[in-house]
Amino acid sequence: MSNFSDMVRYIGLSMEEAAAALDVSTDEIIRWCETNEAPPLHIWQGLVRMLDEIRVSAEEAAKSADLDQLEATDLNRVSLTVPGQAASEFDGPKRAATALAVATLARVFV
Template sequence: MSNFKTIIDLFGLSPEEAASYLKAETSDIIRWCETADSPPLEVWRQLVKLFDTIRFAAEEAAKAADLDRMDATDLNRIAMILPDQDGALEGPRRAITAMAVTSLARVFV
């Protein structure tokens, strides 16, 4: 498995979603996932931008949680207030939630 595929999987993107977001052909996404062929630098830039968007959104969502009214039993059912992201893909939204909840779990462990 390529590092590119690992990143795409982490973000929860299908090849079609990745192609749309990265403005690439689906066949290129699949090739970059299944071989050692590397995407162009602009694709890596877009991945870094998406990673930072996810990370910053997760930090903001975790900061917005009301820790005074929460305990560890709430972690599995807490509704995260995600920053407004029109047209956000579902995979990155799940990544934001996962990172935010994991950050909150640090308070209790």
């Protein structure tokens, strides 16, 4: 495993989705995930853009919640969209953003 692999998995992309999102072949994604060979800088930057899209989406969802009226059952109904060209096409980034938003909102109850 590699740090690249960890980032792809954290974002929630399959190898095929990562290849499509980053505009490279699936073989390149697999090679970068399973060996010590690092991808070029523009590939890292593409992953960072997706992570930023996920973070911003989670932050916006958490900010828009009415914390005074928030109940624990509301946490299971958080729904959001991930802006941006790369991350919005796939379910994994949406799941990651939702998980971050729910975690942020759950802190209200701690």
